[in-house]
Amino acid sequence: MSSPGRRTGILLAAGRGRRFDASGVENKLLQTLDNGQTVASQSALNLLSAMPHTVAVLRPGSDILCARLQALGVECVFCDDADAGMAHSLQAALRASAGSAGWLIALADMPFVQPDTMQKLLQALQNGKDMVAPVHAGRRGNPVGFSQKYLPQLLALQGDTGARQLLQTPDLHQIGVADAGIHQDIDLPQDLLTPRR
Template sequence: MRANNLWCGILLAAGSGRRFDASGQSNKLMQALPSGITVAASSAKHLLAVLSRSVAVVAEHTPALATQLAELGCDICVCSPPSAVSSQGMSHSLQCGLIHSPADCAGWIIALADMPYVNTETIAALVRTMQSGAGIAVPVYQGRRGNPVGFSREYLPQLLALRGDQGARSLLKIYPVSEVAVNDAGIFQDIDLPQDLIASMNI
């Protein structure tokens, strides 16, 4: 059994969100949900409630987002602008977070900042599964896998070798995965389009 405080969170918040606003003027992560809290803040609060040592990866051109997440308790890792790393995409952001995270992390829960409806209990269940020895853990609701995903440190070389925008999910097709049953449709619900902000789900 690994110690609770050795697990870390990584919140990926450096994406461009072009489907939400093709002009790039409106950052979807800074939009308010019906509760009044921003998309990124909701995602961060749920992660921090379980993993107080969490790194938020943000882009250089989003200082307001970085400030908001830092005030909530995230350690901030500023990533290169998306235009400079477009060939690497999400994998680059993830690797920035991994390198920036504490060296004694036994593993990571990798969460997406545009998924504000993931329940705190889902994150806690993933951590418990990892503490019990799982190398990779993924939440499952009604037979479907979702986010976030947990990885133990043994997979660090594979995570650092990723390329492209698919991110760590490509490893789930190659290595053994522990599926964690949860009662949480939020593991599928991202904020991709403006109409997603009016989702009727409870945070």
């Protein structure tokens, strides 16, 4: 259980990544980027830069991925019903950190988000915003942040849309960033190349 004043990073890493490799043999999160880090490790490092307490949600059997993330200081939580949708993965992490003052929720297949973006989102939460998201070139991206106020709504989410429906409300505080990485995920092998800026 987290201490009341602490915020927790959540790294969602329980997807199957079928678009990357339909056979399921190659785990996209374990692929190496041109800087030598794996996709998941780089995503974790970016999140850890702002959120020293970070929980990653994995599917059962992801032992190699868990070991690599634990080596970075990330706590691993396994979600048995990850295939039921992203909401289930998110809720597994929320239950593991329910005492937190808030959360910054990042996707493990988005390694190009800049640490500065993470810091800006955290700062907004610390300054009293209850729901935050970055915006670049007029488009909202990831990660997103929530205060403890939204825990009941987050725990009530269903399906594979994650927290997207909550982000449609006027309560959302959008933060402009010069970071194209908030829109770039690793869906296909060519996405592993150096990000656009």
